Amino acid sequence: xxxxxxxxxxxxxxxxxxxxxxVNALRGINLKVExxxxxxIMGPSGCGKSTLMHIVGCLDRPSxxxxxLDAVDIDELDDNSLAEIRNKxxxxxxxxxxxxxxxxxxxxxELPLIYAxxxxxxxxxxxxxxxxxxxLSDRLYHKPSELSGGQSQRVAIARSLANxxxxxxxxxxxxxxxxxSGDEIIHLFQELNSRGITLIIVTHDQEIANHSKRxxxxxxxxxxxxxxxx
Amino acid sequence: xxxxxxxxxxxxxxILANRLRSLLTxxxxxxxxxxxxxxxxxxxGAKSYIMNQIGSWGVGANSITIQPGNENSHSIEMxxxxxxxxxxxxxxxxxxxxxxxxxxxxxxxxxxxxYKPGYTLGVSADYPFAYKQKAVEGRFFxxxxxxxxxxxxxxxxxxxxxxxGEFSAIGENIKINGVGFKVIGLLEEKGTxxxxxxxxxxxxxxxLSELVLGTNKIWEMxxxxxxxxxxxxxxxxxxxxxxxxxRKEDFHIHTQQGLIDIVNNILNAMTGIVSAIAAISLxxxxxxxxxxxxxxxxxxxxxxxxxxxxxxxxRDIFLQFVFESVLITMSGAVIGISIGTLAAxxxxxxxxxxxxIAWGAVYLACLVAFLVGTFFGVxxxxxxxxxxxxxxxxFEV
Numbered sequence: 001x002x003x004x005x006x007x008x009x010x011x012x013x014x015x016x017x018x019x020x021x022x023v024n025a026l027r028g029i030n031l032k033v034e035x036x037x038x039x040x041i042m043g044p045s046g047c048g049k050s051t052l053m054h055i056v057g058c059l060d061r062p063s064x065x066x067x068x069l070d071a072v073d074i075d076e077l078d079d080n081s082l083a084e085i086r087n088k089x090x091x092x093x094x095x096x097x098x099x100x101x102x103x104x105x106x107x108x109x110e111l112p113l114i115y116a117x118x119x120x121x122x123x124x125x126x127x128x129x130x131x132x133x134x135x136l137s138d139r140l141y142h143k144p145s146e147l148s149g150g151q152s153q154r155v156a157i158a159r160s161l162a163n164x165x166x167x168x169x170x171x172x173x174x175x176x177x178x179x180x181s182g183d184e185i186i187h188l189f190q191e192l193n194s195r196g197i198t199l200i201i202v203t204h205d206q207e208i209a210n211h212s213k214r215x216x217x218x219x220x221x222x223x224x225x226x227x228x229x230x
Numbered sequence: 231x232x233x234x235x236x237x238x239x240x241x242x243x244x245i246l247a248n249r250l251r252s253l254l255t256x257x258x259x260x261x262x263x264x265x266x267x268x269x270x271x272x273x274x275g276a277k278s279y280i281m282n283q284i285g286s287w288g289v290g291a292n293s294i295t296i297q298p299g300n301e302n303s304h305s306i307e308m309x310x311x312x313x314x315x316x317x318x319x320x321x322x323x324x325x326x327x328x329x330x331x332x333x334x335x336x337x338x339x340x341x342x343x344x345y346k347p348g349y350t351l352g353v354s355a356d357y358p359f360a361y362k363q364k365a366v367e368g369r370f371f372x373x374x375x376x377x378x379x380x381x382x383x384x385x386x387x388x389x390x391x392x393x394x395g396e397f398s399a400i401g402e403n404i405k406i407n408g409v410g411f412k413v414i415g416l417l418e419e420k421g422t423x424x425x426x427x428x429x430x431x432x433x434x435x436x437x438l439s440e441l442v443l444g445t446n447k448i449w450e451m452x453x454x455x456x457x458x459x460x461x462x463x464x465x466x467x468x469x470x471x472x473x474x475x476x477r478k479e480d481f482h483i484h485t486q487q488g489l490i491d492i493v494n495n496i497l498n499a500m501t502g503i504v505s506a507i508a509a510i511s512l513x514x515x516x517x518x519x520x521x522x523x524x525x526x527x528x529x530x531x532x533x534x535x536x537x538x539x540x541x542x543x544x545r546d547i548f549l550q551f552v553f554e555s556v557l558i559t560m561s562g563a564v565i566g567i568s569i570g571t572l573a574a575x576x577x578x579x580x581x582x583x584x585x586x587i588a589w590g591a592v593y594l595a596c597l598v599a600f601l602v603g604t605f606f607g608v609x610x611x612x613x614x615x616x617x618x619x620x621x622x623x624x625f626e627v
Contacts, residue, residue, distance in 0.1 A: 059539060059619045080543050087541020098536045098623070102247050114236045115541040159540065 005071070006166050006198050007033040007056055012065035014051050014221075025051040027221035028065070033167070038193040039200045040209035043218035049202045050171055052218070056200065057090045057169045058082045070166050087115050091160025093170035097152040099144040105131060105155045106140045112162040130158040134188060150181030157188060161197075168192070170201040174208055186211045234553075237546060241553035244526075245561075255522045256562030258515025259602065263563050263595045266508040267570025267588065268577070273497045274586035275578050280493050291458040292326075293360075294465060295484040296451040296472075308447030309480040312436065314472060315354070315451060321471040322453065324460045327356040329452040330436050334443025338393060338432065339405040345392045347385075348430035350406065352439030352446075360452050365415035368400040376435040384415035386429035406434065409442050461485055512598060515562070516606040523555050523610035527617075534614055535622025548615040555607025556600060563599030567592055 014026040025048045033039055041049050054060035055067055058074055067074050069089055074082065086092075099108045106127045113123035131137055134154040144152050153173060160168050170189070174182035186208055193199050193213075201212065209215050210229065217225040245252045298309040315330045322328075336350030355373040358364050371382045383406065390399045399413045411434065420428035440446040455464045465483055472481055527534070534547055571587060578585040 054620050057539075059623075080545075083538065083541055083543040086539060092539050094623070098532070098539070100533055100536060102243065111537070112540040114233075115537075115543070115546060117233055163541070 003071075004034045004036075005032055006035050006037075006069070007031065007200070008066075008068040009052070009056065010066045010068075012052075012055060012062040012067060014048070014055065014060070015063045024221055026055070026062070029218075029221070029223055031216065031223065031226075033198065033200060035166075035198055036193070036196055037198055038189070038213040040212040040215045041200060041202045041218060042204060042206070042209055042215055043224075044204070047218040048221040049218055053169050053171050053200070053202055056167075057092060058085045083115075087112055088163045089166045091162070091165040091168040093153070093156050093160050093168060093173045095172035095175040097144070097149075097156045097176070099152055099155055099159075101144050104141045104143050105136060105147065105158075108144070108155055109158045109162060112159060116163050126162065127158070130161050131155070133161070134158045148181070149177045150184055153177060153181070153185050154188065157185070157192075161192075167198045167200065170199065172202055172204075174203070174205065182208065234549070237549035238553050238557075240550050241557055244550075244554055245557055248526075251522065252558050252561070255519055256515065256558045256565075258511055258518050259559050259562030259599055260566040260569065262508045262511030262515055263566025263599065264570040264573065265511065266504055266595060267567050267591055268573040269504045270501060270588040270591040271571060271574035271585045272578060273500055274588045275574070275583050277493060277497050278586050279583050281490070290454070291486050291490070292454050292456070292461065293486055294453045294455070294461060294468065296453065296468060297482055297484065298448065298480065300480055300482065307480060308445070308449075309476065310448040310451060312446060312448070314475060315448065317471055317475060318451070318453070318468060322455075322464055322467045324455045324464065326454040326456050327360040327452075328354065329356045329360040330354050330448050331450045331452065332436055332439040332443060332445060332447065333449040334439065334445060336406045336432055336443065338389070340393045340402065343393055345389065347389045347432045348427060350432045350434065350443060352436040352443060353433050354436050357433060360454055363420060364418050366418045367398065368413070368415035370415050371435055376437055379437045380435065381409065381411045381438065382414045382435065383411040384417055384433045385413060386417045386431040387419045388427055388430040389432055390416055406432065407442050409438075461487075512602050516559070516602040519555055519559060519603065520606035520610060523551060523607055524613070526554070527551065527610050527614040530614075531617060531622045531625040534617050535619050535625065538617070538619035539623060544615040547617075548611045551611035551614045552604065552607045555610070556603035559599045559603030559606075560596065563595050567595055 009029050009031040012026055012029045013024070016023040016025055029048075029052060031052075041052065043049050051060065055062050056069070058069065061075060069085060072085070074085065077085070092098075100111070103111075106124065109127035109130055110123045113126060118126070128137070128140060131140055131154075134157050136151060136154050136158070139147060139151060139155075142151075144155070147155065157168075157173075160170075168189075173189075174185055177185065189199055189201065190211060199212075201208070203209055213230050214226070214228050216223060296310065299307045310330075312330065315328060319325065319328050330353065332352035334350050334352070336347060338345045338347065355371055355376045358370045364370070365384060368384070370384055371380065374380075375382055383404070385393075385399060393399065393404065394402065399416060402413045404411055404413060417429065417431070417433070422428065434442060453464065453468070455461060465485070468483060469479075473479065534542075537547060571585075574585040
């Protein structure tokens with residue numbers, strides 16, 4: 001296995017039970033993402049995009065198949081170890097930002113550092129640096145309610161970068177933004193990617209997907225297309 | 231090492247964000263703790279007042295009282311004599327003071343004025359030492375004056391005011407039941423004890439009791455030893471001496487321990503009842519806290535999901551919620567202690583008594599609040615920590 005492979009998904013299936021109805025969200029996905037890639041995952045609603053993201057991000061476990069993250073087989077890990085992987089190796093960016101409303105920008109960015117056990121001075125410094133990277137050095141002490149959607153998403157991106165993760169997973173990161181803010185976010189992702197950060201974004205917007213380097217299309221829980229764009 | 235500071239800060243932040251709700255949640259704890267602290271502080275205050283009263287009357291734990299008559303017989307036979315007192319003085323080791331008291335009624339005449347004091351007592355010269363009541367003006371009579379049957383008298387403030395008004399009584403001649411006496415001392419003021427005016431009193435040498443009061447039968451003997459550990463030995467010696475002289479147990483012996491025990495028993499019973507009420511209040515308060523914590527877990531499902539997504543372990547979430555519950559109850563305890571202490575002070579000040587801060591109860595309240603907060607916080611915290619992150623992130627309030 002190449003040392004450059006960040007994510008390797010092998011024959012992953014995920015079955016839900018909604019009441020007594022069996023839902024096959026993923027029906028045997030194979031995917032390999034190497035270091036420095038910028039992948040878009042596209043597909044209609046209910047095709048399993050989010051489920052795949054959750055599994056790659058160690059929030060969920062596959063019903064069968066294997067997921068390797070940085071060459072570690074995650075289905076052998078217990079819940080605590082998964083939490084540690086989410087903390088150190090994965091950065092999440094959500095459609096609805098998912099910032100904690102009672103904390104200001106810098107405190108939100110600090111959260112993953114708290115759970116990583118970093119001391120106050122060091123994490124404050126790191127959080128301030130990250131907010132500068134996303135262009136919010138003048139908004140450190142603003143609460144999410146005092147920030148625009150685009151600014152909130154930048155805070156969320158800064159938070160996802162806190163522990164220098166191996167991969168950023170973004171689930172419809174521009175879904176709740178106007179097109180201008182959305183463009184800014186996608187350009188920020190491009191910039192981060194150009195610095196060597198590996199990204200996977202889920203989107204149903206072709207415009208957004210066109211900014212990435214590779215587009216993977218899902219349908220009914222299977223990969224139906226996988227194209228290198230650039 | 232487990233990081234406890236950050237979960238504590240997070241919990242503190244959550245409480246501050248919901249000030250009113252946190253306060254209402256912990257009201258049960260506040261009321262319970264305040265009630266206990268108020269009543270226990272008042273009880274301690276009452277106890278120290280009673281102990282002080284006993285002590286100021288000279289009746290400490292090192293004292294022994296001998297009264298005539300068998301404890302179980304209804305009629306009081308006056309069986310103790312002056313000779314008994316002399317014998318005890320020789321036979322009891324470590325004896326400090328021995329005071330005999332003969333009680334009678336006296337009619338005082340000074341010029342044309344007449345007054346009947348509450349008590350006219352024939353006492354020995356040890357009186358001021360045994361009862362810790364000095365003469366503030368003039369002096370007390372001596373052993374020589376007692377055994378020499380000198381006609382000298384020491385009077386209380388109430389008596390002095392009634393007979394002499396504003397003028398000094400020292401050196402004046404008065405008649406008690408027709409016998410002439412010279413006033414040589416004025417007693418230190420004692421105030422009232424259990425409604426008796428302790429200053430409405432006249433003291434004459436015990437040897438003159440028969441002449442003036444028509445009796446030489448001793449009402450009470452009051453003995454003090456050097457320290458309270460010698461009391462049991464002294465009681466044995468008193469019994470032995472008196473039995474040898476009387477050939478039967480026609481007297482009974484009291485120590486202050488009995489009275490102190492009674493006071494303690496009453497207060498302990500009161501404390502027990504208060505504690506039971508407090509326990510119920512804290513139980514109800516604890517259930518209230520658990521209820522609110524369960525609501526908080528549901529309300530903050532999404533927050534829990536976010537925290538888990540960015541790397542919070544089950545332990546982190548668990549600690550956050552347990553600390554929140556413990557902090558709420560502990561704040562309740564602190565508020566309750568403050569309110570209780572103020573209330574006790576207020577009430578006791580109104581009653582013109584001193585409240586004593588019951589530190590034991592304060593520490594206990596803190597400990598119990600801690601335990602209640604932990605106990606009722608664990609279940610909601612476990613529920614929070616076990617939430618599935620994907621479900622939690624999807625949760626809409």
